[in-house]
Amino acid sequence: MFIMKNENTICAISTAPGIGGIAVIRVSGNNALNVCDKIYTATNGKSLLEQKGYTISFGRIIDGNNIIDEVLVSVFLAPHSFTGENCVEISCHGSQFIQQEILRLLISNGCSMAMPGEFTQRAFLNGKMDLSQAEAVADVIASQSAAAHRLAMQQMRGEFSNELIKLRSQLLDFTSLIELELDFSEEDIEFADRTKLKELANEIERKILKLTDSFSTGNAIKNGIPVAIIGETNAGKSTLLNVLVGEERAIVSEIHGTTRDIIEDTVNLHGVQFRFIDTAGIRDTSDTIENLGIERSYKAIEKANIVLWVINSLRYKSSMEWLEEKVLPRVKDKKLVLVFNKIDMVNSDELGEIKKSFANYNADTIFISAKQQKNTDELKELLYSVAQLPEMGENDITITNIRHYEALQNAHSAIVRVINGLKDNISGDFVSQDIRECLHYLGEITGTITTDEILGNIFSKFCIGK
Numbered sequence: 001m002f003i004m005k006n007e008n009t010i011c012a013i014s015t016a017p018g019i020g021g022i023a024v025i026r027v028s029g030n031n032a033l034n035v036c037d038k039i040y041t042a043t044n045g046k047s048l049l050e051q052k053g054y055t056i057s058f059g060r061i062i063d064g065n066n067i068i069d070e071v072l073v074s075v076f077l078a079p080h081s082f083t084g085e086n087c088v089e090i091s092c093h094g095s096q097f098i099q100q101e102i103l104r105l106l107i108s109n110g111c112s113m114a115m116p117g118e119f120t121q122r123a124f125l126n127g128k129m130d131l132s133q134a135e136a137v138a139d140v141i142a143s144q145s146a147a148a149h150r151l152a153m154q155q156m157r158g159e160f161s162n163e164l165i166k167l168r169s170q171l172l173d174f175t176s177l178i179e180l181e182l183d184f185s186e187e188d189i190e191f192a193d194r195t196k197l198k199e200l201a202n203e204i205e206r207k208i209l210k211l212t213d214s215f216s217t218g219n220a221i222k223n224g225i226p227v228a229i230i231g232e233t234n235a236g237k238s239t240l241l242n243v244l245v246g247e248e249r250a251i252v253s254e255i256h257g258t259t260r261d262i263i264e265d266t267v268n269l270h271g272v273q274f275r276f277i278d279t280a281g282i283r284d285t286s287d288t289i290e291n292l293g294i295e296r297s298y299k300a301i302e303k304a305n306i307v308l309w310v311i312n313s314l315r316y317k318s319s320m321e322w323l324e325e326k327v328l329p330r331v332k333d334k335k336l337v338l339v340f341n342k343i344d345m346v347n348s349d350e351l352g353e354i355k356k357s358f359a360n361y362n363a364d365t366i367f368i369s370a371k372q373q374k375n376t377d378e379l380k381e382l383l384y385s386v387a388q389l390p391e392m393g394e395n396d397i398t399i400t401n402i403r404h405y406e407a408l409q410n411a412h413s414a415i416v417r418v419i420n421g422l423k424d425n426i427s428g429d430f431v432s433q434d435i436r437e438c439l440h441y442l443g444e445i446t447g448t449i450t451t452d453e454i455l456g457n458i459f460s461k462f463c464i465g466k
């Protein structure tokens, strides 16, 4: 049976705030049709209660004798609507006055104002989607690049959920195998099946690990891949930032120590958003403010996925020293690109020398002139390949949400305990307890297992009208 979890009927403006060509006001709940009927007269003379689901009528919003607007009204009947409840969408002219008047009329006729994310929350509570899909609705709306959009759509369409369903069913198989063992435990039987159990546990562990591993890429795609531009003062970092983002974002000057703070800007390269972080140049200085800036440069390395170490090719020796001493220890698992700048100032012999001296670093290298925009397009290409993004159309699931990441990490610890338990031959009921825990954490992601607090946390971050 279809269960209505919410008694009240809610309304909100679902289009962006401000003036637009049109605006859409969404109404959802048991009484959506009755309430809207009180303020709407369709030109065809029919009441909304007579209007079929998935149809639109034209008419007027009226307040007594006053015509507020001419509108289109779409009707969706439970359970075939976004929220699973009766829904009405009023498309009105985009005047803020009209929008507010319609909201006021709806509220005075018995609707309540929707809370942030309440439409999507109802869709979840009514079983129209699971929790990870509901969260993806917000990501789809927020997506700003082709790659972020693709991941959000993948999640909203339930591909991640399906993966979790498969994992859960494997875990349930596991539980039944263990329970079979428990049933016979009195009878002192050798269990050949333990090998099978181990295989299954390992397979589940690999799958969960693959999902958790995808988070760093997924998160970077969602928020823009952070690329720190680091180097000595005057290396041409700010010039490079300006070239990469295509506008004069940072001040460029021949004076050392011009950039003293972090400057960030984002750019779409091949449908992926990169977030470039220009930093204060590294040098020995007694200037307190500049030193604070240099500290921030080091911190930027820690936050980045890719580090561009920009080298003034005329001064590459001192740059090598800084690189060795201050940067390499911080780069560790990050991708490092050595960017030799100002190649317009060096001849080919000197270039040869430079190449030799950096030959032993485990890093991609590129030679550019930021000022003359030589090889800068190649640098963009290089960045894209260094980022090692999953190919468009690849079926692997990439997770982007920190809540999912944390739950998967917990699930992973639980399955590792299962594996260790099997290795140590511990009793089946302890193993099965860890399996249950693993199931619990996976269930947290899809919302099979959830609390009001979790739901409140998730949906309060949505906008009103979603």
Ligand SMILES: Nc1nc2c(ncn2[C@@H]2O[C@H](COP(=O)(O)OP(=O)(O)O)[C@@H](O)[C@H]2O)c(=O)[nH]1
Binding pocket: 231, 232, 233, 234, 235, 236, 237, 238, 239, 240, 251, 252, 253, 254, 255, 256, 257, 258, 259, 281, 341, 342, 343, 344, 345, 368, 369, 370, 371, 372
């Ligand atoms: N000749 C030449 N000069 C450059 C190049 N890139 C930057 N510069 C100059 O080097 C100086 C320092 O540049 P800036 O971008 O402020 O360096 P930052 O301190 O690393 O941010 C400025 O005078 C730039 O015009 C380049 O590729 N070739």
Ligand SMILES: [Mg+2]
Binding pocket: 237, 238, 239, 250, 251, 258, 259, 279, 280, 281
């Ligand atoms: Mg600078």
